[in-house]
Amino acid sequence: MADNYHHGNLRQALIDTGIRIINEKGEDNLSLRGVAAECGVSRSAPYSHFKDKEELLEAIKGSVNDKFTDELKNACAGTKSADEALIAMGRAYIDFFRRNPDYYTFLFGRQNIVAHLAMDKIHEEDYPPFLLLREMYKKHLKENNLKKSYKEQELDLLKTWAVVHGMASIACMTGVETGIDWDDPDNGVVT
């Protein structure tokens, strides 16, 4: 049967059902054998597409990261100024992980990002969400006619990222409703 052999797009199927399983049952309950089974394929078929279980997880991570980055971009899309965009991004960042708490550990747990990007300092890295933040931040400086030293900019970016990222983490841990008027504080931090 041509059904069993040459599945067609097993690689993508594995990634997709992998994401679904993580959503339904959490990262802990994702097994290579399980993913393979749900794709209607034998236990070691995945080894034709991924060296490791780890490599499949990395691929899934990449996919989730794309979705995350898209949501951040969409949040920016409807805004008229860089200031608005920064606020919208902050909201979207936190919302994303409030809606999918499991993704926080999944994306940021372990040494994933380090392994992926091998960056030395934050401002040298190419983590897409951070690139987006920097871009908007520079726009914000231009629009408001602000001049800052490189050091000051670096610190602003780090602080902004930290506060938003921290809020997301806290929101995931506690399930807290961030009853916060982002229009004020985020701006306060950035400027």
Next chain:
Amino acid sequence: MADNYHHGNLRQALIDTGIRIINEKGEDNLSLRGVAAECGVSRSAPYSHFKDKEELLEAIKGSVNDKFTDELKNACAGTKSADEALIAMGRAYIDFFRRNPDYYTFLFGRQNIVAHLAMDKIHEEDYPPFLLLREMYKKHLKENNLKKSYKEQELDLLKTWAVVHGMASIACMTGVETGIDWDDPDNGVVT
């Protein structure tokens, strides 16, 4: 032999070697059987002290959390004002996870804290490090003769925790050296 039976303090021994293994080989490579073996005890001996592997992990987590809280307290100890104490705590918080990056995921990963403390909102929780932060924050308000609404206080605390926690997370992910003059920014955020 009295050596095999009634180990004496197996419970604590399991926790201690558990911590050691996590330090040496990471959480992923910690197996119940492994811990038991290193304690010179059979594979299911741990089940006399812990219901689960999860219950052992929780115990280890508690132990690590104690160490973390101690370091924060020690950081406060040498300070003369609440403002100084807050800064010292922020530094200690970030330093702790820069020294032990694995602990970040271990402590804050999954739903650990939620499961542990079952808190609804941040200001109602009893997570020791946060209690310490709030205590120092209130001292800071008193020492500086500041009056703030409950809402404002809540927001200050959340923002402060978020920025410090976020910095810690970022530091763990990136291994970045936080070349930051904490004497300025932290104060700026808190006040």
Next chain:
DNA sequence: CAGCCATCTTGACACTGTCAAGTTCGCCAC
């Protein structure tokens, strides 16, 4: 048509968490 080779399968192994049943031994009532 021949055969290459990516793709997939089956068999096997070591390792894991967990349970049931049995063993050991300190301790307490008699």
Next chain:
DNA sequence: GTGGCGAACTTGACAGTGTCAAGATGGCTG
């Protein structure tokens, strides 16, 4: 002391896991 209770520990067993080696399949290229 002696009996035995019960906590602490052991051994045997089972299902599930990641991974590899060897073989089967079948679309593509010559």
